[in-house]
Amino acid sequence: MSIKRPNAEEVADLAASLHMNMTVEEAAEYLALMGGMFDQYDIIDELPNPLPPVKYPRTPGAKPPAKENKYNAWAIKTEVKGAAGGKLAGRTVVLKDNVALAGVPMMNGSTTLEGFIPAADATIVSRILDAGGTIVGKAVCEHFCLSGGSHTSDPAPVHNPWKMGYSAGGSSSGSAALVAAGEVDMSIGGDQGGSIRIPASYCGIYGMKATHGLVPYTGVMPIESTIDHTGPMTANVKDNALLLEVLAGADGFDPRQYAPKVSAYTEALGKGVKGLKIGVLKEGFSAPNMEEGVVSKVKAGAERFAKMGASVSEVSIPEHMHALAAWNPITLEGFLVQMMLGNGMGFNWKGLYDVGLLDAHSGWRTRADDLSVTLKLTMLVGQWGLEHYRGRYYAKSRNIAIQAKAAYDAMFGSYDLLLMPTLPCVATPIPAKDAPLAEVVQRAFEMTATTSPFDVTGHPAMTLPCGLSDGLPVGLMLIGKDYAESTIYQAAAAFEADGDWKKF
Numbered sequence: 083m084s085i086k087r088p089n090a091e092e093v094a095d096l097a098a099s100l101h102m103n104m105t106v107e108e109a110a111e112y113l114a115l116m117g118g119m120f121d122q123y124d125i126i127d128e129l130p131n132p133l134p135p136v137k138y139p140r141t142p143g144a145k146p147p148a149k150e151n152k153y154n155a156w157a158i159k160t161e162v163k164g165a166a167g168g169k170l171a172g173r174t175v176v177l178k179d180n181v182a183l184a185g186v187p188m189m190n191g192s193t194t195l196e197g198f199i200p201a202a203d204a205t206i207v208s209r210i211l212d213a214g215g216t217i218v219g220k221a222v223c224e225h226f227c228l229s230g231g232s233h234t235s236d237p238a239p240v241h242n243p244w245k246m247g248y249s250a251g252g253s254s255s256g257s258a259a260l261v262a263a264g265e266v267d268m269s270i271g272g273d274q275g276g277s278i279r280i281p282a283s284y285c286g287i288y289g290m291k292a293t294h295g296l297v298p299y300t301g302v303m304p305i306e307s308t309i310d311h312t313g314p315m316t317a318n319v320k321d322n323a324l325l326l327e328v329l330a331g332a333d334g335f336d337p338r339q340y341a342p343k344v345s346a347y348t349e350a351l352g353k354g355v356k357g358l359k360i361g362v363l364k365e366g367f368s369a370p371n372m373e374e375g376v377v378s379k380v381k382a383g384a385e386r387f388a389k390m391g392a393s394v395s396e397v398s399i400p401e402h403m404h405a406l407a408a409w410n411p412i413t414l415e416g417f418l419v420q421m422m423l424g425n426g427m428g429f430n431w432k433g434l435y436d437v438g439l440l441d442a443h444s445g446w447r448t449r450a451d452d453l454s455v456t457l458k459l460t461m462l463v464g465q466w467g468l469e470h471y472r473g474r475y476y477a478k479s480r481n482i483a484i485q486a487k488a489a490y491d492a493m494f495g496s497y498d499l500l501l502m503p504t505l506p507c508v509a510t511p512i513p514a515k516d517a518p519l520a521e522v523v524q525r526a527f528e529m530t531a532t533t534s535p536f537d538v539t540g541h542p543a544m545t546l547p548c549g550l551s552d553g554l555p556v557g558l559m560l561i562g563k564d565y566a567e568s569t570i571y572q573a574a575a576a577f578e579a580d581g582d583w584k585k586f
């Protein structure tokens with residue numbers, strides 16, 4: 083096989099697309115110099131694409147019938163048995179459908195990717211299987227993970243097990259619903275703006291967005307490398323710590339990982355909170371749509387920590403609002419460049435690229451009208467930023483993120499943890515099929531103000547259920563300094579052991 087060569091006219095067109103003035107004659111001169119380069123492309127084209135081997139046998143599985151899919155949370159049911167023993171022996175795990183499970187279809191919530199079958203397992207899949215876990219399938223997620231509500235997923239919205247017709251949260255919607263419904267022990271979610279913590283909060287389960295880079299993202303479909311996180315969603319704190327213990331650590335293939343510091347997270351449990359200093363973050367309560375029912379349960383949660391022996395006081399970090407603002411250019415432009423224009427992979431990083439996913443996802447261009455309205459809105463704003471400002475707001479936002487992170491880190495000099503509501507609200511109704519655009523977008527983005535700053539800074543942040551408001555779960559979020567997951571689990575386990583969260 084050899085790759086297609088341009089003719090002189092095509093080279094002139096390329097030049098024009100790159101803002102150069104070039105006649106066809108000049109283009110022909112350049113063309114004559116390209117042969118050696120294209121010959122090297124041919125060599126790459128002929129070589130096999132090196133992939134890690136698939137270790138455990140599996141079948142493609144199938145979408146369960148409607149009666150076995152009450153919440154629309156299953157994309158695929160299958161069964162991949164891992165090693166005979168290990169930390170996850172006997173435990174069932176479902177993967178968000180943006181995680182590559184070799185041989186099993188993956189569509190990341192979008193019909194534009196339907197039919198794609200990954201050729202290799204994500205690093206976290208290998209780790210779960212090596213630890214003896216059983217992967218029981220793929221959970222429906224939001225359209226390319228770009229919604230905090232559970233109504234943008236193809237093929238259908240995911241329902242909250244607490245209340246049919248209500249949002250399960252997103253974008254790891256099915257992952258949360260299946261754990262909350264007790265259909266699986268544990269799940270994997272992803273979080274770029276809150277997508278682990280939002281559905282965990284709406285569904286009353288535990289979700290950990292660990293420090294950026296602690297869990298290898300290799301083989302999970304990227305949105306934007308600087309905010310991509312994947313991690314555990316579980317029914318209790320112990321399972322969460324256990325699953326993170328299995329997932330965490332460098333894999334040598336992921337540019338998001340800067341020598342991550344791993345700990346034995348389960349050893350942090352049962353130590354109580356005496357002596358821990360917890361700062362209640364004032365700015366964390368400032369979202370305009372913050373519900374009174376949420377504030378009262380989270381404040382009561384803070385008081386419970388104080389009763390258990392932690393020292394709890396209010397703190398203020400004005401830069402919290404800067405991190406929140408910076409999330410917008412980073413996500414809007416960064417997502418457009420890496421996930422869409424960069425075909426799900428982007429460029430300029432060393433590591434393992436999913437070439438099959440790149441090929442399959444690049445086809446979105448022929449189906450752009452079928453993208454969700456959340457994708458369209460995000461792409462349009464991102465494109466405006468690129469066309470008119472050439473990415474300067476992305477660049478400036480990354481710098482502001484460094485400054486904001488330093489402000490939190492200064493606070494972590496005297497406080498072990500920060501505490502605030504995971505979300506401003508409890509689960510909201512799923513918009514009707516013909517709902518106005520404004521409502522569809524509101525339900526997708528109305529809850530990200532609280533979660534997204536910590537995607538930008540990369541700090542670990544975990545949601546714990548802390549009570550009910552109007553009969554729906556409220557989440558309390560604990561945030562720590564980089565790699566302080568053990569401190570978060572220590573506090574979370576004490577909070578959980580203090581009593582049934584539904585009764586507070």
Ligand SMILES: NC(=O)c1ccccc1
Nearest residue numbers: 229230273274275276277
């Ligand atoms: N992937 C995410 O975390 C996300 C959440 C909410 C809105 C957009 C993106």
